[in-house]
Amino acid sequence: MSTSTDHGRPDPEATPSALSRDGRPVSDRGDTICVIGAGASGLTAIKNLREHGFGVDCYERETGVGGAWNWRHDRSPVYASTHLLSSKPFTQFPDFPMPDSWPDYPHHSQLLSYFERYADHFDLRSHIWFGTEVIRVEPAAGERWDVTTRSTGGYGPERTSQYAAVVVANGHNWSPKLPRYEGLEQFRGEIMHASSYKDPAQLRGKRVLVVGAGNTGCDIAVEAAQQASRCWHSTRRGYWYAPKYVLGRPADQVNDSLLALRVPLRVRQWLYHWTLRLTVGDLTRFGLPRPDHRVYETHPIANSQLVYYVGHGAIGPVPDVARFHPYAVELTDGREIDPELVIFATGYLPRFEFLDASVFGDSAGVGRPTLWLNAFTPGHPTLAVAGLVQPDSGLFTLSHWQMVLFARLLQARRDRPDRAAAFAQRVRDRAGERYSAQVKESSRHWFEVGHADYLRAVQRALHDLEGK
Amino acid sequence: MSARSELRIMRGREWSRPVRAARREVLSATPELEEGRPPLLFVPGFGHGAWAFAEHWLGHAASRGFPAYAMSLRGHGASEPAPEASLRAYAHDVVQVAAGLPRQAVLVGHGAGALVVAHALARYPARSAVLVAPVFGGWGVLGAALRRNPSGTLPAVFGGPLRLSRGQLFSRELPDAEARRHIARLGRAGRRAQWALLGEPEAEPAVGAPPVLVLGSPDDRVVPTSTLNRVARRYGSAPLLFPGMGHDLMLDARWAEPIDAILDWLEKEPAAH
Incomplete structure (x- = not known):
């Protein structure tokens, strides 16, 4: 199911279209999906969306993959001795195991090499535009999205491209929270x-x-x-x-x-x-x-x-x-x-500076989105957040299944609109649901989930979407 | 696409009891010129090791531009001894080696190795898969083996080694000396893995919907044609047949025909995605 937009650069000159926003041209990327960030969650978004037949443009502000786990990045929180807190079976992507030769709790540099190998193994880099940051994401007609990008650091012109769907995978451990x-x-x-x-x-x-x-x-x-x-x-x-x-x-x-x-x-x-x-x-x-x-x-x-x-x-x-x-x-x-x-x-607080707070139902502007399964937004069926989860275990397995679910939702929008509509209704009804034991109230625990409760909920959502 | 909702997310037992690490033998032959073709990973069946593919197929695939790798499951060939290995440990071995290759791999399993590949496909999104003379177990396969080679098969039922005979593995075209040399190299699979051929639940559906090719020989004395048809139907196709060959298609006299057919199929088959 390849589309003509599979390998093109999002280039306004090459695809003249009638679209425009604020008088500026918008290049139409057709069925392509935009992924913001090439960290762990962004990479698994690209991999799983591609695997389900979708074209993907991923924008990454840095020049390498790995996001927070790449110590070369400005926004990386890792320190020299950072080791994993969850052991390998809970940390790896479920379909790409870490090598047997690694210890139970790998070092952060091993994790970076894991993500680099994941990107090479599944040929993800050809879908990533490095050194490009997303400055605005705005809803457009037909549940599509206008994404405005420019070179990291504010150089170069802004360009706006229109996508069928957006995955927000910009991480939530980079904007420091400092108490007064x-x-x-x-x-x-x-x-x-x-x-x-x-x-x-x-x-x-x-x-x-x-x-x-x-x-x-x-x-x-x-x-x-x-x-x-x-x-x-x-x-x-x-x-x-x-x-x-x-x-x-x-x-x-x-x-x-x-x-x-x-x-x-x-x-x-x-x-x-x-x-x-x-x-x-x-x-x-x-x-x-x-x-x-x-x-x-x-x-x-x-x-x-x-x-x-x-x-x-x-x-x-x-x-x-x-x-x-x-x-x-x-x-x-x-x-x-x-x-x-x-x-x-x-700790850190999540920040989505490219997105109007109202999109996530965060009208108070405190930075806490109201989502179902920590990923889906009421009223915006083509928007998903990847990896906005604080599990009591490894995160990447959870991001992987979030993105499998999103890819299948997008397929259902095309093939089974009734199922997709029922899913959208569940998103509206259940936004804000929690997947953990009663936790202490603190911004630390906004996204806290028990990994088993959460994954069971994702499993049920997948089943409801596709079951007989 | 029908069985897709069967996806299993929760794997509490596998997470809490991961398969023990083991040293594995991997042989390789890579083309002189990198042509961007996907790597092939050959998985031998029970008793066989990477050597079975190193004999002919590995070099032949490389000469046609495919980077080719062959592994020995734990307890086989030059891999670490593992008498208590289970089918799950074997599938783990395959996924470990596949994920360690530079690019998304094509998994090629032979005999019971095809069953191991079928299990591995549920845990690794292969680019595509090839099942050669697949032994998927069940009482029918046991019955056929008992009829053809009772003295070699019966001990395996009680946890002893499975001894395959020349008549089961090779056609008459293969010179005797060569057949004897191969048979002398055969080892054995773990007891638990052998028993799994009788009662193990079916493999979960493959992740990433890879295209799957099934091939074998109607004159195979281990895998009846009905089994070939059944396995191929499971993956939505019909088997490619190579009459006149024994079970070990990669070692038999006309070894070049099946591997050429596999490589032709890979060149034609558009990747799953």
Whole structure:
């Protein structure tokens, strides 16, 4: 099912058309689909859309694939020691396994080579326009989309092309979220967001305060314990610090043995607490606060080393920061500490600066889209978001199935319009649905899903779309 | 396109109990000039190793411009010994090697290797697939084997090795010395994998809807023509037949005919996408 638009450059001169927007020409790309971003989710979008017979133009602002996992990219949050948090079976694309020779938890450089091999293996690069950023995506007549691009950095003319559908895969771990603190401007020490942390040499010999107990915060605290002269780790609440191995196997594989048996959540929570008590032990003994929630109610932290260094006194657990003074940081328990370097591992917020917030039903403009399956937008059946998910496991499997579902939805729009219409109705009815245990309210958990609950929901959606 | 809704997303058991890594033998022959043709991955059947394809087909495919690879499943050829290997472990081996090739591969399975390929197709979107004299198991195949070669087949039913005879594998045209040399190299598959031929559920549908070619010989003493027809029908086609050849089409006297037919088909067949 190749179309005449399969291999052409989106070139307004070559395809003169009657289309225009704001008086500027719009080149018609026919049935081609636009994918924004060539990171993990963008790559699997191209691969699966191509596999279902669609032409694809992908725009990538950087000059390589891999998105966040490519450390050469401006927006990449990876640091030298970044390793995967989920083991291989949960991390790889379901139809392109990572090599047997790799460890259970690969390094970020291996992940980049994995994406480069994926792109070469399925010949995806010929569909990607590198060094091109998308500056506007606007709905057009007939549920089509006008996509305006230009060279990254604002060089060159803008050009607008019209697509049959758009996949937004611009990632959600690049726009730092910085909390406001009283007196932060007067603080004389060094301040950085974890996104600028690249190498443990940045910590060497310094007194370091790490704020935030996400996986990044815990990783940096561990590195500070090894490199810095002093390390404090500030957390809002007590957390469950899960080791990466339990019972001699990667912890997520043990966990999924229970999921496969459909053991109920309460029982899994009890087993998990019991396993942690036996292996990690009672953390309040070290001065860490007792968790105010059950496990699975916050994003899981997989770190075997944090507790070890706390036990060696190399990490001092402290409560939340109350305010900053010029040469000290005041904590909520009234204590004052004197770090030279404060690292905010406070996470990221999604940003879709090329898209009007109302398209995603985010009329309040807080940056939180209202979607079904974290991917489909009510009222816009030809728009999908890929990878806007925070699973308690690997993301790429989820992105893969999102894009298989979207490709089949687009096929159904052509072959079975009744099925596609029923799907659109389900999107309207169920937008905002959650796929996890009750989680703590925080922007950290906007997109939190349990991978099994989520994938089962995708499986049902596929079945409803195509079933007899 | 009918069975597509059968796609399986949840694989709790496979995720929580991944197949153990194993060292695998991969032989290759690549054309002198890269012509942009897809790589072929030959998967031998039970008892055979990569050597079975290295004999003729590997070099022949390369001479016609196709990068060609042949692997040995775990426990076969020069791959790591694996007496307890299951069909799932074999399919894992194929997907691992296929995903390690530079470009999307064509999977070519022979004998029970065709069944392994059918399982691998559910886990890897091959460009296309070729099933040569496919042994898809079932009681019919066992019955035929017991009739033709009772002493070689019966032990396998009880977990012993399966010993295939010259009459099953080769036609009379192949010189005796050569036939003996090949038979001497035969190994055996794992017990669990052998038993899987009797009771294993059918392979899941292939991902990525690859075109599939089935070929074999009406004079094959292992795979009856009815099986060829049944397998080909499953993939929506009819089998290509090469009369007068034994089960091991890649080693038999007229080995060039089937491989030329495969390569012609690959040149004509538009890729799945």
